[in-house]
Amino acid sequence: MTDVTWKTLDLINEATQFLASREIENPRLETELLLAAALGIRRIDLYLQFERILQAGEVETFRAHVRQRLNGCPVQYITGEAGFRLLDLEVTPAVLIPRPETELLVEHALPLAEQGATTALDLCCGSGAIAISLATEATSLHVTGSDLSSEAIRVARRNRDRHDLNQRLHLVCGDLFAPLG
Structure with a gap:
């Protein structure tokens, strides 16, 4: 099994499409909020790190956040803010x-x-x-x-x-x- 390497922007784009396909309102915004929380950074800082290669643990934390969101948990409860x-x-x-x-x-x-x-x-x-x-x-x-x-x-x-x-x-x-x- 091959590990996939994700850059910040690529993961944002992929997750935005995924959330949109699940009819999540504001999929780009929610993707950015969830990813920023997973990385422990401010949302604005994502824009400075589009080319950053994400670690496997960061991607898994983000995926866990997305699963919570798809199960109906509000993004604010997931991020805690x-x-x-x-x-x-x-x-x-x-x-x-x-x-x-x-x-x-x-x-x-x-x-x-x-x-x-x-x-x-x-x-x-x-x-x-x-x-x-x-x-x-x-x-x-x-x-x-x-x-x-x-x-x-x-x-x-x-x-x-x-x-x-x-x-x-x-x-x-x-x-x-x-x-x-």
Whole structure:
């Protein structure tokens, strides 16, 4: 049996066609996201490495990611990351993947901070996307995020720490308003 040697661009092209044939929406984008995750690099860095010859282990990791995707796992759970507004956030199956529509909520809340609001509450905060966006974009706000799931709070804490918001974003675990005293 002959081992196939893959260059980055060749694997991207082949996998894009494969995902398209399986009716995956945005096959090129998803291929790039999955390959970047498999290689441990940023997606943009793929473009600088089109001629790079991939190691067998890297190709196998990528193939495992593709199999997960074909089994219906969202690309964000496979890569462990989701974009939300200006942020890259960690996501796991313990939290919902932040939706683009939710970004509108942040857009509507930001003017309140400009008008003098000093606190914000994100109930059922999940990954912390809303709370972290508000704390990042409205530096006058002190934000509290609350979630019933202790695993969701752990994800939100890692995201809070990643964005250096320990001083202005407080996270609590409990049922709705109960942990707020």
